[in-house]
Amino acid sequence: MISLLEVIAIPKDDPIAFTFFTGYMAMAAASVFFFFERGRVADKWKLSLLVSGLITAIAAVHYYYMRDYYMVTGENPTALRYIDWTLTVPLMCVEFYLLTKVAGAKKSLMWKLIGASVLMLVAGYIGEAFNPPGGSTSHSVMWGVISTIGYIYVLYTAWFGEVAQLANSDKSTPTVRRGIRTLAWFVLVGWAIYPIGYMCMPGGWLNTGLGWSSANVDLFYNIADAINKIGFGLVVYAIATSSDANSATA
Amino acid sequence: MGFGIYRNGMNKIGFLFFCGFFLAMPIFTSMQAVDMSIQLLLCLIGIALVGIPHGAIDHIIYMEERQPQPILFYSFYFGLMGMYTLCWVYFPVLSFVLFLLLSAYHFGESQFSDLDLSSKGLKWGLNFVWGCSIMSGLILYNLDELIVLSKSIPDVAQFVIVYESEIFIWLVVVSSVTTVAVLLHILKLNQINIERLLREFYLLILIHFCFYALPFMIAFTLYFVTLHSARVLTEEFDYLRKKRLNFSYENFIKLLFPYTLVSVVGSAILLYLSYVGIIKISGVMLALIFISTLTLPHSFVMNDFYRKLNEKVV
Known part of the structure; x- marks a missing residue:
């Protein structure tokens, strides 16, 4: 009880703490929603809903x-953040595979997307966690560029590559097509928030170049997480509950 | 096929800009002040390879369908260039402002080339306010750099009066808000869908952020090469492919190459003559005059080209 009271004492002028708490509750609520709603959708979409629930549940635990880490230390919980992403971002890529499976997606697509997302995260982690004290711009630039290459691969696949082609194929359905397009928008807009956060870390180029504060890192990451993880799940849910998705052949 | 210009979501041209932006951001902003000679070199490469070719075949694009007497077309084209050059000689500041306004409209026109709105006034207005939004943003975010650069070159220093007029902050706000309002109005008229609206909003924000975060020359070149020139080249290629039998990318490059080469060599000779002092005008001023005098007839040709494209779509 004492620890709970300590934890909920959020400073009024600390938007980062606010978003940590909001993010935690939003992820937890979304997980409950996806797990319960899983029982209402057709069998072929149950796995997709389960993955959506897992993404938000894993994020909720990490949040x-x-x-707490942030409230006690006032520092960026970099390691916890990347452990969360290492599990949830590849799962988002799995969603792309599961949704396009009805149109003939092969497992190689899933592994390629997972590979790109792992490159994106590992490079991002090295860039952020092994940043020398005070921040090194050359270090963050190099690993940031490598990480961006992984991101660009996922983005290209979602908009023009295999995922887009499968979604637009005759075997797909209008709902899946719309859903994939919406997820592609999430990758384009929602995932683009992460590089902005990365650029705000000590030595990051939004700090050195434009004088932004490194306190913004977690603010950007928390906002992006809430948009992307819950948003991804809701798009999958919308596809699974639509009528033409349920009538299409698996 | 082509580059999918007419998609409502992101097209490959937008993708190129997006990738260029996210890769250029860490590199150039981390370098703090990028040496002007490096900026110029990178810009010249991009402009020579993509920027110049997009306007190099104006005569072919115009004459492909209209088939006027070549002498009439060339008289019109070079006549406009000559008149604008005279304007530069007698009214340099006015010519400079005219160039900014003309560029704003021209950029907006290529951005919305596929939109065939029922109201021509609305289309004209959208082209203009969108272009004003990005052009005024480019100047506002780089005002200090532009003033320092202008003051360091005697014949360009007269343009400082334009930069110091404090109009740009108002222009950015008014033109951006108007752009958003016009786009929302067009959505209400059902002439674009929500996805196209979101794309335009997102792109506008990205362009502004690009102009804000990157060094002036790099930011403008990234925009000019990808979102403007590459887009126009794609449209020109798609158009010629419909008009000519078995027209391939190879044919297109062969068509562009000689005219591009002439333009690049001509520009290089002019800059060299300025550098050695035979032409008593600074390289920057000469480039401004040269680009603006080309932009004027090019804008007319492109205006006609887009009208033709939209007539065909209808």
Whole structure:
């Protein structure tokens, strides 16, 4: 009880703490929603809903720890953040595979997307966690560029590559097509928030170049997480509950 | 096929800009002040390879369908260039402002080339306010750099009066808000869908952020090469492919090459003559005059080209 009271004492002028708490509750609520709603959709979409629920549940657990870490230390919970992403971002790529499976997606697509997302995360982690004290711009630039290459691959695949082609094929359905396009928008807009956060870390180029504060890192990451993880799940849910998706052949 | 210009979501041209932006951001902003000679070199490469070719075949594009007497077309084209050059000699500041306004409209026109709105006034207005939004943003975010650069070159220093007029902050706000309002109005008229609206909003924000975060020359070149020139080249290629049998990318490059080469060599000779002092005008001023005098007839040709394209779509 004492620890709970300590934890909820959020400073009024600390938007980062606010977003940590909001993010935690939003992820937890979304998980409950996806797990319960899983029972209402057709069998072929159950796995997709399960993955959506897992993404938000894993994030909720990590947010639980991250908010405490932040409140106690006032520092960026970099390791916890990347552990969360290492599990959830590849799962988002799995969603692309599961949704396009009805149109004939092969497992190689899933592994390619997972590979690109791992490159994106590992490079991002090295760039952020092994940044020398005070921040090194050359270090963050190099690993940031490598990470961006992984991101660009996922983006290209979602908009023009295999995922887009499968979604637009005759075997797909209008709902899946629309859903994939919406997820592609998430990758284009929602995922683009992460590089902005990365650029705000000590030595990051939004700090050195434009004088932004490194406190913004977690603010950008928390906002992006809430938009992307819950948003991704809701798009999958919309596809699974639409009528033409349920009538299409698996 | 082509580059999918007419998609409502992101097209490959937008993708190129997006990738260029996210890769250029860490590199150039981390370098703090990028040496002007490096900026110029990178810009010249991009402009020579993509920027110049997009306007190099104006005569072919115009004459492909209209088939006027070549002498009439060339008289019109070079006549406009000559008149604008005279304007530069007698009214340099006015010519400079005219160039900015003309560029704003021209950029907006290529951005919305596929939109065939029922109201021509609305289309004209959208082209203009969108272009004003990005052009005024480019100047506002780089005002200090532009003033320092202008003051360091005697014949360009007269343009400082334009930069110091404090109009740009108002222009950015008014033109951006108007652009958003016009786009929303067009959405209400059902002439674009929500996805296209979101794309335009997102792109406008990205362009502004690009102009804000990157060094002036790099930011403008990234925009000019990808979102403007590459887009126009794609449209020209798609058009010629419909008009000519078995027209391939190879044919297109062969068509562009000689005219591009002439333009690049001509520009290089002019700059060299300025550098060695035979032409008593600074390289920057000469480039401004040269680009603006080409932009004027090019804008007329492109205006006619887009009208033809939209007539065909209808």
